[in-house]
Amino acid sequence: METKLFCQSCTMPLDSDAVKGTEKNGSKSSEYCMYCYENGVLKNPDMTLDQMEDIIKTQMQKMNLPENLVNMSLNMLPTLKRWKKI
Numbered sequence: 001m002e003t004k005l006f007c008q009s010c011t012m013p014l015d016s017d018a019v020k021g022t023e024k025n026g027s028k029s030s031e032y033c034m035y036c037y038e039n040g041v042l043k044n045p046d047m048t049l050d051q052m053e054d055i056i057k058t059q060m061q062k063m064n065l066p067e068n069l070v071n072m073s074l075n076m077l078p079t080l081k082r083w084k085k086i
C-alpha cells in the first residue's frame, strides 16, 4: 500500500511539492503544508486543536466536500504529530 503524506497539522494531502511547507534551508517539508508551515516554523503556533477543527470544517464545507470526508479529517486530527501530545 502506498503511504500517503498528510499535513501533520491540518490533514491536507501533501500530493505535490507545491503544497508542502518549507524548511529553514528552503527544502520542502514532508510533514506540513504551506498553509501551516513556512521557513521551518508553524505559522500559527498558538492555534488550538479546537480552532483547527473549526477552520477545517469551514474550509471543507466551503469546498462542498462530502460530510464523511469532513468527519474523516476531523477524526484524523488528534492523531497527527502536531496534536498528539495534547
Ligand SMILES: [Zn+2]
Residues within 6 Å of the ligand: 007, 008, 009, 010, 011, 012, 032, 033, 034, 035, 036, 037
Ligand atoms: Zn497544514
